[in-house]
Amino acid sequence: MKHARLMQYCSEYWEEALSENKIKITINGIETLCDRDDTILKVAKKIGVKIPHLCNDKRLEPYGGCRLCIVEVKGVPRPLPACTTPATENMEIITDNDSIRKLRANLIELLLSNHPNDCMRCERTGDCKLQNLSYEYGVDGSRFEGEKWDLPIREDNPFISYEPNKCILCGRCTRICNEVVMAGTIELTGRGFNSMPDTAFKKPRTLENCEFCGQCVSTCPTGALTDRKGRGKGRSYDLKKIKTTCSYCGTGCNFYLNVRDGKVVKVTSDTDAPVNQGNLCIKGRYGYDFIHSEDRIKTPLIKIGDKFVEAAWDEALDLIAEKFSSLMKKHGNESVGAFSSSRCTNEENFLLSKFVRTVFRSNNVDNCARV
Amino acid sequence: MPQPVLKGESMTDKRCEEVLEKHQKEKGNIISLLQNIQEVFGYIPEDTVFWFSRELNIPASSFYGVATFYAQFYLKPRGKNIITACCGTACHVKGSGPIINKIREELKLPEGETTSKDGKFTVESVACVGACSIAPVFIGNKKVFGKMTIEKASEMLKGIDKGKGA
């Protein structure tokens, strides 16, 4: 019986594998099957072959700008970018050899030749993709002296710091702003060596042109875009990352609370989160001040006269139960109802509705999310 | 998304509306819209961008990104007379460089500026205009001046200033 099921499983697997859309490719000698439209980078990732890249983010359309993901494909006279090249039948790919490494090293050198290289005081040190690649490939930008950007740091808003000098023009920030958020706050401006992501007419970010979702910060591979609130409060390796679910609404986005000495210093994306794939809104990413707020209410309050007085949970719940019961007795079941917060989860909303309908025996139940 | 409203410039508003009307056929084509704006205003005024952004529900950054990508668009007002120097191979070889310097010198243009202080002249360079046989080539208010020399450049400036166009 067991054997039969295994056989069936195998035949299903092969059927799927050999169906029209599955093709065979070889990466570094490893044979694998993939979909016809898959890019080389995607397939390589799936089988655990690492290819360096800076401009790719799985939330975004392939771009092919940084060129670091170049690989050798048998029969093609020039290296091809893994992020934009689709796999084709019987493709043979080498992701790492001397000549590829040499070309990648050149590219990193070029990026570093227009970079402040001030890692010792940079916010992203330890978590910077450019820094890591520079270390891995053993290069700096010193062979190419010449013009370097010398632009001031922009801190014209409460949430997002922009250091253009550290920008490598991967276009991830502008693409996430336009492809995912569809806010159109920033766009690549200018041309050639002088092109850079910016707002229209280089205006400061305000609520008029920006949602402050910080998506651009979440995708920036260098220290060009950083969370202003977290600056100077610890680098990646100083921070404990605690995965949690956002408490603001019922969507259930996941993210990491970055904690140092018992304090939340910033929020970072969890790109593997099933619900939000690392995407967050202004509340999730920047609305964490309440956690350590002195005004935060931690116990129930009961109003006595015109003053709120701290109380124990049992005391408060008893009071609520008593008041509801008496109201229902006096005015009937239809006189009461419940209203849940949009910060509640689906499960909580379900429970509340059940509670109102079965305990209150009322249909007066609603949620404040009236969008 | 709210955008700054045009401030009390009803004239601008009216001209924008005319451009918009003309543009409706080519919905959303930012380049042709910017070309139309520039035709009317002579450059791309900042507030017109925000105006169109609001009317067409296209982010202002998209306009700005396109306007700064193409050499044809100007974000600052330009001079009354436009002198364009061809920077093609032939013109380079035949000495357009010193002539440009001479023109800039006569108009007292500081480094990095293209428009003279009195707003009379703007000096620009373009990629090859394709009239290599008469290099070096300059264009003064759409009229082509071939086989330019330093002496002829001064004459050209004087002529244009007097409104003769040549």
Add this chain to the structure above:
Amino acid sequence: MPAKKTAKKADIKDLVIRVCVGTGGLAAGSQEVMDEFGSQLKSHGIKAEIVKKCVNKTGCRGFCAKDVLADVILNDKSETYQLLTPEMVSRIVEEHIVNGSPVKEWLVGPEYHAFHDKQTKILLKQCGHIDPEDIDAYIKIGGYEGARKIFSLEPSEVIEEIRASGLRGRGGAGFLTGLKWELCSKAEGSPKYIICNADEGDPGAFMDRSVIEGNPHSVIEGMVIGGYAIGANYGYVYIRAEYPLAIQRLKIAISDARKKGFLGENIFKTKFDFDIKIKEGAGAFICGEETALIASIEGKRGMPRAKPPFPAHKGLWGKPTVINNVETLSTLPTIITQGAKWFSSIGTEKSKGTKVFAITGKIKNTGLIEVPMGMSLREIVYDIGGGCEKNCALKAVQTGGPSGGCIPASHIDMPVDYESLMAIGSMMGSGGMVVMDDTTCMVDMAKFFLSFTQNESCGKCTPCRIGTKRMLEILTRITNGKGREGDIELLLELGNSIKLTSLCGLGMSAPNPVLSTIRFFRDEYEAHIRDGICPAAVCKALRIYTVSVELCKMCGKCFKACPSAAIAWEKKQPAKIDKGKCIKCGACYEACPFNAIL
């Protein structure tokens, strides 16, 4: 010399005056010449209708070095005048038209005929002979016959015919036109588009402009043929805004073609609809690249994207699109009417037909020429071009504009076709050809081309955005006399790396001018770096200015001109230049009226 036989006005049976009014001609004053012919003829009592009819404007005939050119065709006898000015017109009217004896000293010389005789004109055949603003003139010489003919064929047969002709794209890469069409016609998706790429931006190349200015209907007819073959009902012409005359003539041509029923619905009384829209470029060289061009038509920043998917599958608005260059399209009508066999009999085995080149630089006969593929460079430069200006020694020929490379004089006998050019590290490109003699500095030349591409880089990919900038900085350093040992190797390493890793054709070919000049003129680079000498004496910073004591007239002008007090001079004493203080600005050189500064 008195005329033997004095013609009377009554003898003028037939008079045609054709004045070249291309951009080159207009700049040289052809409009004024035309007007002068009109008023002179009138004042000689020749009827106004004749005047109106007989003074024709024509497109560029290629030989722009001798503009203004005009043909005077009197009673079927044609004479061509060169370098005309309005002042010369009255004498021509008087002596030639009224009295019947041409003004000999103003007629074109043998070089005009040599320039034309060696060429094989298919594309430029009608340029300079017909009025580009008159559709009937085009129809009269057999225009739109090709378009008429294709409707009796299946689209696949049209594609097969173009395939058989061996026509390759004239825009640069030389992809087989028929194959491109076939890919697009088989691609799924509707509607399909055909785009005419008239975003000619190579410095030194102006053939597309000349074709559109001189014979716009041939481009429209080519687009109709292409549109029918691939099944596209819409065409776009993407043209540089810097070509106002070409745009204007194209607009006239399109509206005339619509009136005749050659564009619009049910064209040529068939069930096929086809119309053309003009899209003006906004000034970005990169938009000559297919995917950038598409982005630009869609109204976006003209940045190329990765291929595949190729435009033939996913092009404009994500639909199958064919993009052909002006020259390619305007060759099509002739291929259809004369047949693929005829076309493929011209040229070499792999490069068929003719190619238009714009020859400029240090050459006697600058202008536009059309020659069969495979003609030797020697024939082009010496027989057609008339050799170097001032009879200097030829040093090199740069082909393919900023994407191409230099061919040294030692390779002058090589054939000019796609493969040979590639093999030598250059390319066909759009057909710019810049001739350089021994007064051209190859490092400076490479710097010029690279500064062009660097300036036009869109900024999307790392190697092109930063790499070309760094290469340019190294070249600038070398031409400023601050080159270092190892700079040549660094240029080679960087150049090869940029070629291999760039996203689009612009970046892939940007280092070519540098790599090819290093390959053939490495000694010039070394002279700059090691000896501090510019062998062609072009690089100002490497010049050492001295005063010739024999020639110096002791006027002191150089002393006054020097901005850095490097010149010592006293009355009645020859000037002296202090090399230490000299900043090599050249002000003294310019100021000296006696050429005494060396």
